[in-house]
Amino acid sequence: GEPLIVAEDLVVDFPISRGVPFGREARTLRAVDHVSLEIRAGETLALVGESGSGKSTTGRAILQMVPPTSGSVRYQGQELTTLSTRERRPLTRELQLVFQDPYSSLDPRMTVAQLVGEPLRVHGVGRAEIDTRVRELLGLVGLSEQHLGRRPHQFSGGQRQRIAIARALVARPAFVVCDEPVSALDVSVQAQVLNLLRDLQARFSLTYLFISHDLAVVRSIADRVAVMYLGRIVELAPARALQERVLHPYTTALLSAVPEPEPEVERTRERIVLSGDPPSPIDPPAGCPFHTRCWLRTALGNPERCTSERPELLEVRDGWSSACHFPDEVEQRTPVGAAAPGA
DSSP: OOEEEEEEEEEEEEEEOTTOGGGOOOEEEEEEEEEEEEEETTOEEEEEOOTTSSHHHHHHHHTTSSOOSEEEEEETTEESTTOOHHHHGGGGGTEEEEOSOHHHHSOTTSOHHHHHHHHHHHTTOOHHHHHHHHHHHHHHTTOOGGGTTOOGGGSOHHHHHHHHHHHHHTTOOSEEEEESTTTTSOHHHHHHHHHHHHHHHHHHTOEEEEEESOHHHHTTTOSEEEEEETTEEEEEEEHHHHTTOOSSHHHHHHHHTSOOSSHHHHHHSOOOOOOSOOOOTTSOOSSSTTTTTOHHHHHTTOOTHHHHOOOOOEEEETTEEEOOSOHHHHHHHSOTTTTOTTO
16 A cells, blocks of 8 residues: 555654763663654554664654654654644544553553543543444454453453553554564464454554564564664565565574474574674664674674675665665575574
8 A cells, every 4th residue: 555654764862861960961872773664554564673672662753652853754644743742632543552561551440441432532522432432342352341340450461452452443543553562462362462453454454563572473464574673674574575585684583583383393493593682772883783793794704894884774676675785695694494484
């Protein structure tokens, strides 16, 4: 479909002033570093990376829950970054968020009926319509009318996430940011919630930004995958193609960490284990931000280009971009099985 959300050159900085006299801003943490994304109507774009890579901040900046330092975010052609709080308020019905932890995101004092209906009350919807919509959404997420009077602590983790999904969708949004919505759930429950999200997407023509650290989860729901490292997009590819070929060494390492369900294959396949922790976003390395942990750089004999020149995210193939100086080498040297379908 046509682009529903367009983010261009998005930057989010957080000032760090701890320990500095008089609260002066001493340093800056760049959580999102010039990110550009197009999210098409009706698709699911997955944003993947390690903890601290800037995924959640990017999603919240797109929704304007975190004010961008610079850059542009457009929804259906309308610039969001220049709108006042009052001007943005009508758009909150169309732009929603599903949080990672359903328990902390739901007010424990409120009943399910109050929680799910609250977005409609905020926008002045009548009581009769609220009651109808709440019952409809609860049925669609697999709950019943007998749950209306209960409170969050009376539900399991999977049920609480279903309540959170109903709350996000009751206002009939067009775009939903799903911020690691299944990471706190058991594997069997994860599959149920992912199937639910797919069914609701088809029913309501929803567009998702699906944030996760788990490529195994992402491959079951995403149309395209954007891989994020240290606040930057390092690879953007169709989800199915990414199962077979990889054009950035960081993506190879993420795929290598996904367990293989077949024990025989799991024992024999080669793994790529990254050394050390990600660099601090307060003091990122020069050149390629991944070069301090890059297995490909070591395999190529530590070329100087990796430490002196920052690679840009460029289209290598049709609809497939990589921010690596040597994408062809990545594809040729990716161990067999590291990016195999079903891995």
